[in-house]
Amino acid sequence: MNRPYAIVVVLMSLLFCMNAQASVTLSGTRVVFPAADKEVTVQLTNDGKQPALVQAWIDKGNQRTSPDAIDVPFVITPTIFRVEPGKGQTLRILYTGEPLPENKESLFWLNVLDVPPKVSGKDDVNRLQFAFRTRIKLMYRPAGLAGTAGDAPAQLKWALGTDDAHRPVLKATNPSAYVVNLAGVELKSGGKTYAAELGYVGAGETASFALTGANGAALAGGTVHYSSVDDWGTAHAHEATITK
Missing domain, CATH: 2.60.40.10 (Immunoglobulins)
Known part of the structure; x- marks a missing residue:
């Protein structure tokens, strides 16, 4: 087999082995945190056939910020956990009380990283695995804002x-x-x-x-x-x- 052809064959085998879908899905496309509430919850579900290791964190808008370097007025729990196939997990998001504007919504982002299990043995040959990241808006909504979100x-x-x-x-x-x-x-x-x-x-x-x-x-x-x-x-x- 000549070299160019060998490279094509290897690339094709990698493509066919890729898992192109995230297994862990969220219950919504955005999170609204009313100031009157002590916490909000987000439901995750593993729709895949394999266990998933999940990491969750919140950032201020820079999607490149490392989870270890974030500085937001929220606590999320759990932050790292395993979800079995067909099972779910509830994320709890709590506001720490640090000052935020009272005359408008503040925007943050909830990140959920879905890491598939490591493939071992013969199945590990020519296989690419990807960690899928879901990122949705988290809006902190103070009480008594002028107007309504629907009219905005x-x-x-x-x-x-x-x-x-x-x-x-x-x-x-x-x-x-x-x-x-x-x-x-x-x-x-x-x-x-x-x-x-x-x-x-x-x-x-x-x-x-x-x-x-x-x-x-x-x-x-x-x-x-x-x-x-x-x-x-x-x-x-x-x-x-x-x-x-």
Whole structure:
């Protein structure tokens, strides 16, 4: 067997041996922590056929932060545990009481790392194994905030702008006290439709969203069609006119 062909065969064998799905799933796509509650819980389930070693932690937004280096006002328990096939585990998240803004939501991220069991013996030959990481938003919601989370998405103000590389972007300003999570954004301008990257807009903040295929386009206004995701993961459609 010549060398190039041998390399192709090995790569193909690796691809076919990869497990391309995470076994551990979460009960929701986001976590809301009301300030009036002492703790919230998140349910995990191992839908796979093998035991899973799981590590859980919370970060402030930098997904590269090591679990050992995090500094957040929450305690999560357990942090490292084993989940048998078809079984579940409840995560408890407790607020430590360290000061957070009382006039708006604070955004954090819950991380769940699913590490498959190590394959031993003959099955270990030409096999790639991956640890799958699930990362969802954790929103700390103070009591008595103005308005409601359901009304916040419609309050977004949209404008056109450019990024540091002078590429066109959509800018969304959120005047509400709630984090707005977006599931889809597109701009209709000059008879064309431009898709925007997805993301969220923090409470009282402005976020920029790159526009696909808009480089060099003469954008002078238009309509933004976007969908927001509520506390239960349901999407809602919205429409807004570009403001100057």
